[in-house]
């Protein structure tokens with residue numbers, strides 16, 4: 132990861148490309164919300180990595196699969212960044228991050244960088260700063276970035292907004308398999324993986340998944356910060372026949388069986404994203420929704436900053452006395468900070 | 477971003493060496509979690525290289541080494557040496573396990589800042605970590 136050809140790189144990018152310690156420290160600043168300037172500087176140098184999300188119920192083998200995929204990509208010479216997310220305890224605010232246990236094969240390889248993250252109160256299966264941590268790894272020129280979500284089983288749909296290719300992992304023998312994939316998870320899968328294919332029941336799980344896929348028809352969906360959004364279905368460049376058919380792959384993550392085939396599906400999916408224009412379309416939706424979130428957050432902070440606490444308190448009083456309803460009260464405050472002019476649609 | 481800034485204490489809990497017992501390490505990991513820390517737990521049979529690499533990638537402020545095999549006098553100096561060559565001089569190291577008194581002194585002279593025997597109270601470990609980290613800042 133040297134950069135003799137690009138002397139004009141921003142200092143932060145030079146630093147993280149030449150020093151793993153610097154990269155690691157930047158990731159900490161990002162997690163702590165103290166890296167806005169660095170993120171702005173490195174942003175133009177992002178966009179080259181293939182970002183792959185790995186999600187699924189607890190214990191299905193996500194970490195083991197990330198380990199196996201990373202090993203595979205290393206044999207092809209590509210560098211791999213890994214972000215593994217585990218939940219923060221809502222009681223103590225602490226976390227035990229244990230995904231590295233399954234990734235010991237990758238140690239000692241300078242072409243791999245693994246970072247564990249705690250959700251720190253975020254609910255969608257990722258941390259609030261996971262997307263930014265991935266950007267830093269992208270700018271640090273890791274070619275493949277694997278994101279392992281929290282293994283919550285149903286609510287980790289945010290990954291579809293953070294990754295270009297989303298793998299949903301199932302394993303046989305986890306009780307009612309079909310149940311486990313009901314809650315919107317099937318829709319976000321670009322590739323379904325039946326891991327632990329060495330275990331009894333793998334065939335029936337695979338059949339059940341194929342049957343579910345046949346029932347549903349594929350629409351382009353994007354999830355960002357927990358919101359499911361449908362991308363304009365009439366993408367002119369995708370007709371029904373060329374639409375992506377979600378494959379079901381079987382793997383044994385602990386011995387590598389099926390990993391090369393899975394990697395081929397992943398490559399095919401990336402090719403599909405490029406050729407159909409879906410890659411750009413998805414990215415646009417993602418950027419727009421990220422900006423909307425930022426606007427919402429920033430405007431709220433500004434508004435609260437401008438608002439006289441006494442005025443706010445008086446309005447709360449009015450609402451509590453039933454002289455004003457909450458919506459009208461909020462509008463009164465907003466109109467003070469942002470006077471209404473001609474209404475634009 | 478405008479969110480509240482959060483500074484979590486990050487600790488690597490590692491089990492270097494060949495003994496196959498990680499009950500103690502897991503107890504410590506959970507106690508630190510319950511004290512609000514982020515604990516990176518790497519599992520059994522870590523080489524010194526693995527420990528230091530994980531500490532570097534995870535940017536931890538503290539490394540806890542659980543060593544029951546009696547191999548501390550072989551493992552710890554190697555880990556400290558690798559930490560220095562990787563620029564992790566400011567990371568604090570504590571050792572948990574069965575360590576004879578004379579070795580405690582030797583370990584502390586090498587740069588280990590805390591040694592906790594098998595009967596140690598996890599509250600003491602929490603306190604030690606909080607104090608080491610705030611002394612750093």
Ligand SMILES: Nc1nc2c(ncn2[C@@H]2O[C@H](COP(=O)(O)OP(=O)(O)OP(=O)(O)O)[C@@H](O)[C@H]2O)c(=O)[nH]1
Pocket residue numbers: 188189190191192193194195196230233281282326327328329330382383384385386
């Ligand atoms: N038989 C078999 N066991 C597997 C396979 N893949 C993973 N395992 C085992 O399944 C267990 C869970 O694997 P992990 O990789 O930790 O699963 P995970 O989904 O990352 O778990 P969480 O992060 O806790 O949600 C471990 O004991 C693995 O060794 C497989 O293909 N076959």
Ligand SMILES: [Mg+2]
Pocket residue numbers: 193194195229230279
């Ligand atoms: Mg895992």
